Amino acid sequence: VSFMVCSSRVNRNFLVRSSFGFYLPGLAPVSFCEKEDYSCSLQYKLYYICMHFYARTDLRGNTFCFRFDFCKDTDERRPSENLGQVLFGERIETSPYKFSFKADKACVKVCTKSYDAGSREDKLKLDFLKKGMELNYQHHWIVDNMPVTWCYIVEGNQKVCNPGFPIGCLVNQEGKPKDACVINADFNKKNTYYIFNHVDITIVYHSGDETNGMSPRLVAATLEPRSVKHSDEDSPSCEGTPMDIPAEFKSNLKVTYSYSVKFQVSTIWLKISKKALPSISPYLLMAQLHLIFFSIMNSLVIILFLSGMVAMIMLRTLHKDIARYNQMDQEESGWKQVHGDVFRPPRMGMLLSVFLGQGTQVFIMTFITLFLACLGFLSPANRGALMTCAVVLWVLLGTPAGYVSARLYKTFGGENWKTNVFLTAFLCPGIVFVDFFLMNLILWVEGSSAAVPFGTLVAILALWFGISVPLTFVGAYFGFKKPGIEPPVRTNQIPRQIPPQTFFTKLVPGIIMGGILPFGCIFIQLFFILNSIWSHQMYYMFGFLFLVFIILVITCSEATVLLCYFHLCAEDYHWWWRSFLTSGFTAVYLFVYAVHYFFSKLQIIGAASTILYFGYTLIMVLIFFIFTGTIGFFACFLFVNKIYSLLKVD
Known part of the structure; x- marks a missing residue:
């Protein structure tokens, strides 16, 4: 099942292929062949993917993502995104880069963009493009729902792969290359931008196994960006000097975009390493795994220490204290002395019960989501599935929130049950929604395509008011029908005076140490x-x-x-x-x-x-x-x- 877990997307022939094995929902692999039929696909379609963190310098990245003057595909519509993708600000656009299976191509022209020095609109477009190169904005492409990665060598002769590649780079006025310009010694003109207008794409596929009825499938996709000044835009050669763009736009300019693609066969299913882990090198992966194992071992040591302390308290101290107290020949002291006040209802018990109801809802949602993700149902290959699952679970878990909040509020002796139910249903979700709406409003004002559409906001409100709120009321109804939790000891009518506390037993220092x-x-x-x-x-x-x-x-x-x-x-x-x-x-x-x-x-x-x-x-x-x-x-x-x-x- 391992390679199936890390595969691409639902295949249209899922029912036909299901007899060969068990596929997790939404993750059936796509098969390719040299002649398209009902069981496989001939075309590889490459998509542009943009997210609101498109650049590490500007979190409004989608503000600029689709405004760059790149080659556009006007023949096809955008693929639909699920709720999780929309909430994360992920947008996918079709591209003019399309390949046929096992059809190698060399230096294929995609489009040509012309910039007239006398046109104010063209000047703005080119300035916008140069600003993106200066800020190290990056392309993010996917094919078969898998990131197209760019691999390069860093210090220590280590190979690092990223799921994106820069649109270009800059050599500043001092002649110092910035960002990706350091990879090529030909990028040496001062105060000049170099655009990566050509890509060499390599698609690695597994040849399949005809004996088991398994067709070829994509296992990796990499590219190498290059800057090439095409002398003949109608017959590009993809060789020659880099495509330089001067900082000052004084003469007409043409930028021709092109690509080359080649297919390589692999005898090993690499989909696990290349698909699930596209952004790291094996060396970096090992370093990360060592770091994670160290973290987990450190956490386990902390748990053993705390468990030993709790066991010592429960098995020695508490056992002896309770035995002496029950013999009635010892005076009350310590925790035994406050038995008549320890279950006294807290101040602001309603707010505490509301937080606990919402916390129960979040805890169950988190546990189920992580458990499903651990099993592979929410693989990164299934984009947006994690967020979608979390939102749907939160909506459906309103009943436990209402029940826990109502039951605890009744235990605290509260009587304003209507206010309790209202706050449980609206307080914390309302704070989150208002914050999210304000952030979305900023994206709207900035003109970012990462902004959640108005229709999606209405759908979220419909899920909240139409499903979560009624379920919260149902849970609160059953919670208030049951009696409050009966404490094991009676509470005194007059509160006991608390003696002076040391520094470490005061409220604020204790809370700070506890986290x-x-x-x-x-x-x-x-x-x-x-x-x-x-x-x-x-x-x-x-x-x-x-x-x-x-x-x-x-x-x-x-x-x-x-x-x-x-x-x-x-x-x-x-x-x-x-x-x-x-x-x-x-x-x-x-x-x-x-x-x-x-x-x-x-x-x-x-x-x-x-x-x-x-x-x-x-x-x-x-x-x-x-x-x-x-x-x-x-x-x-x-x-x-x-x-x-x-x-x-x-």
Whole structure:
């Protein structure tokens, strides 16, 4: 199943091919042949793909993506995108680059773009193109739904492959080549732009196995960009001096785009390495895997340490404390002394119950999404599937959110059930939607094609109000019908006075310490996730991510339980909000890391791009805050209920 998992897209002959094996939904491979029939395809179609992080310097990249004066395909319509692609700002356009299977071609003209020095419109187009080369904007092409990669040699003689290639480069006024201009010594004119108007494309395919009825399939696609000044645009030779564009536009200019394509047969199914991991070299892959294994081993050491601490508390300290207390010959002290106040309802119990309801919804959604991704159902080859799955699951999980929120609110003794249900259905989703709408409004104003269309926003609102909200009301109805959770000990009428606390048992220091260990378990995976979001690198390590997810849940639970026990021993019984905020503070570290990533890894220009980055980051931080806070709360809730249920209290 392995190569099927990493294959391209749904084949139109899925039912015909299904007898040869099991394909995960949406990932059946496409077969090619020299003569097209019902079971295979003859044509390779190359598509332009644009995303809102098109350039690392400008997060409004789609503002410019389709405004560049490149060769356009006017004969075909854009392929439809799913909800996940639209929300991520991914747009796909057809291109005039089309190839027939096993038909090698050399120096084929695609189109010619002419620029008249006396035309203001042509001057703007050329200035726009030069600005893109100066900012190192890149093409992103796909064929058979697989990135066309550009491989080059870096320091240390290591080969690195990227899923995009630059549209051109610049040699500045000092004669220093910038970005991709360093790869060619012929790029030596000062204050000159060099456009990559020619590409040598190599398509690697597997010949198939006729005995098993398996037709040839694409396993890799690479290219090498070149800058060529074509002397004869009608009969290009693709040899000669580079296509230079002077910084000052004084004379007419023509740029001819061309390509060459060749097919190579492979006897090995390379689709796993070339399709799922198109943007890294084997050396870099090994370095990343070593880093990930180190991170996981570090996380496991943290878990063992915390587990040992929890086991020592549960099996030694608590066991002895409970035994002495139940003998009735020992005075109350520490956590036993606050048994009459530990289940006193918290302040702002409604808000806490709303956060916990939403956190339960996010937790279940995240678990199911990562589990499906780990199995391969949400492969990166199936574009937008991860986001689509997450949104659909969130919509369908309104019932658990309403039930948990209502049940806990009733446990806290709340009576304003209408307000509770309303806030559960609208508070957190409303904050996320308003933030997302404001970011989308900026993209609309900037004219970016990454902006979510108005119709899609209406569809999202319809899913929210039409499905999620009613399901939340249904869950709240069943939650309020049940009695509140009965505490194991009675609560005193008069609150007990809390003694003076040391520095480490105060609220703020305890919360700050509580988020360090969970964040230490995830920060390396967080680096890869941020790279996949903002630096156009494909994320493929869902197995590791699911393992880190489990580690995060365990670490948040154990760290919160430990701090909760220490605070109860200090006779501070305000544990409800403290348990939520202790693990939830991990989100603050996530935000700090995102700020560090912004200044160290991205070279963002412009106020709009900065606002977009931090606007979307705040959405992630809020969701992560609710998610981790819910984990810590329920772990602490179970712990407190368990230890006080063992006490014999009159």
